[in-house]
Amino acid sequence: MADRPNEERRDSMSTVLEPQDAIKLEGVSRSFGDRTILKEISLRIRRGELFGLLGPSGSGKTTLIKLMTGIDAADGGRITVLDYRVPSLPLLGKIGYMAQSDALYGELTAKENLMFFGAMFELRGARLAERIADALATVGLSQDAGKLVSRFSGGMKRRLSLAVALLHEPELLILDEPTVGIDPALRVSIWASLLALRERGTTILLTTHVMDEAERCDRIGLIRDGSLTAVGSPADLKANTGAGTIEEAFIRLGGERP
Amino acid sequence: MRVRALSVRIFRQFMRDKRTLALLFVAPLFILTLVYCIFGGTGSVPKIGTAGLPDTISGALRASSADIVSYDSEAAARAELTDRKLDALLTVSDGKPTLLLEGSDPSRSRAVMLAVSAMQRTTAADVFKPQIEYLHGKPGMSSFDAFGPVMIGFFSFFFVFLLAGVAFLRERTTGTMERLMATPIRRHEVVLGYLGGFGLFAIMQSALVACFAIYALGMYMTGSIWLILLVNLLLTLTALTLGTLLSAFAGSEFQIIQFVPIVIVPQAFFSGLFPLDGMSPWLHKLTYAMPLYYGGDALRDIMIRGEGFGGIAVDVGVLLGFSLLFAALNVVALKKQRAI
Structure with a gap:
């Protein structure tokens, strides 16, 4: 799944993506009833980068993520992901998605959950078994493969959700608050695996409201009340605002909305 | 492959939920036995x-x-x-x-x-003083024998409707439906997977209920047991597709229960449990919209009148049509979860 930015990409009629872009949003809006959740969002995420969406709860992070996967449809604008115009079924086979709430089957064991989701991505036989073992090892759940998920702690469920997202070695990982409810030691190890995945060329998009996680991203986008207020590397954002920390930068940027 | 995996998953989840299994398999037998005790006699002595x-x-x-x-x-x-x-x-x-x-x-x-x-x-x-003979039935046939066939169909319909509706809804409320929709599964594969997983239990349940009524309680039966199973299976398929379809319009388990007086109870009235001859003709036409009417009609024809497949072909066709219609609507309703 290594990403080679200079390789010639598939030709697709709707392709408007620069070769180095994994995700491109152009003037994307979404509202529910008369409540506007996202206003005219434009954003490009490069292949192989670890991009963090940072914003308070209710700012529209999750809605934006759902639009990128195609689970939810935008009211206006254009979304292109990995050369596919969203929504697209084949695209879903290349994305590893982890929702904000753990969507797992409590009556099944961890392994059975992974077997089910693996089948959805048409993994089978020895390959499936190998991928399950690998994903469980990555999130440190190898010992608990045979346990019923209903007996799992919140942190274990979170890790299993991540394992589901990693299962089919997707080109693009979209993770909604991946480290919520996970203890510090494990958070360190999950971040280590995310960084290792990035090294192998996987594009990672995650949302967070933990500032020190934002610091570790290649670039971050600050989102507030449905608008992107700033996009850039953590160092650039701090420099541009004259702030010492991302948190300060975020607060300063919050005051002067575009 | 996805359809099979989904069916297997539903089967596994079901097997670990003992209470629901009991509701599906033991509750109909319990109620049928009660009905037998109450209506099984040939009437009290005045x-x-x-x-x-x-x-x-x-x-x-x-x-x-x-x-x-x-x-x-x-x-x-x-x-x-x-x-x-x-x-x-x-x-x-x-x-x-x-x-x-x-x-x-x-x-x-x-x-x-x-x-x-x-x-x-x-x-x-x-x-x-005429010699008394029977075209159908037998002397001393109880009311249990007369409306028993409809009850068999009713149980299959009711319990499968409830369980399928709740299971499909739970998939939505726990977020696993959204997660499932973030995989490349097609909408019709979701519906087929559910049909497969639940269909298996529906077959087992209808076979158990029919065999219990006929062989253990001695319900009057002159037709073929295979035809009974066929009609019961089609009836449960209709219940399954209707239950999952309606669950798209419910926000909680409680709201599924609210469909019972609207969807199930009228069907019970129109299914042939009660004589409909006295009903006004325009109201009588409502029966044509009720799946349970066709199921009850076919089951009665088989059990009491000993009809073969030719006698119930219309009922079978209509039930099949209902299932296909509800399943297709279900595929459309899933658009609410994901646009493609």
Whole structure:
């Protein structure tokens, strides 16, 4: 799944993506009833980068993520992901998605959950078994493969959700608050695996409201009340605002909305 | 492959949920047994009091199925009737017989009338006494035998509707539906997977209920057990597709229950459990929209009238049509979860 930015990409009629872009949003809006959740969002995420969406709860992070996967449809604008115009079924086979709430089957064991989701991505036989073992090892759940998920702690469920997202070695990982409810030691190890995945060329998009996680991203986008207020590397954002920390930068940027 | 994996998953989840299994497999047998105990008899023996009857009439009455008690005075017998110890009082004044019915329970009144008319037949001359034969059924067939076939269909329909609706809804409320929709599964694969997983339990349940009613409770049955299973299976498929379809319009388990008085109860009324002949013709047309009507009709034709496949082909076709329609609507309704 290594990403080679200079390789010639598939030709697709709707392709408007620069070769180095994994995700491109152009003037994307979404509202529910008369409540506007996202206003005219434009954003490009490069292949192989670890991009963090940072914003308070209710700012529209999750809605934006759902639009990128195609689970939810935008009211206006254009979304292109990995050369596919969203929504697209084949695209879903290349994305590893982890929702904000753990969507797992409590009556099944961890392994059975992974077997089910693996089948959805048409993994089978020895390959499936190998991928399950690998994903469980990555999130440190190898010992608990045979346990019923209903007996799992919140942190274990979170890790299993991540394992589901990693299962089919997707080109693009979209993770909604991946480290919520996970203890510090494990958070360190999950971040280590995310960084290792990035090294192998996987594009990672995650949302967070933990500032020190934002610091570790290649670039971050600050989102507030449905608008992107700033996009850039953590160092650039701090420099541009004259702030010492991302948190300060975020607060300063919050005051002067575009 | 995705369809199979989804079916296997549903099967596994079900097998670990013992209470739901019990609801699906034990509850219908329990209720069927209760119904058998209540309606299985051939009717109760009416108790008729007499006062001042000629011996010939008393004798004829005794030959009938009624329980006859003689009283010395009419007043004493009337007091017993008022106390509801008797169902009716037969007296003769001025050579004319009078039957005074207690009258608060129509079924007991009918039993009395039956006994009295049987008495009239025995006292009348034997010149015109027909030999009684049955085209369908048998002498002494109970109401349990008559509406039992409809009950078998009803249980399959009701329990599968409820369970499928709740299971599909839970998939939505726990977020796993959204997660599932973030995989490349197609909408029709979701519906087929559910049909496969639940269909398996539906087949087992309808086979169990039908066999229990026929072989353990001795429900009257002249047709083919395979045809019964076929009709029951189609009926549960309809319940399954309808349940999952309607769950798209419910926000909680409780709201699924709210569909019961709207969807299930009217069907019970129109399914043939109660005679529909007295209904106004335009209302009668409503039965054509009720899956349970076709199921009940077919099951009755098979069990009581011994019809073969030719006799139930229309019912089978309509049930199949309902299932296909609901399944297709389900695929469309899933667009609410994901646009493609």
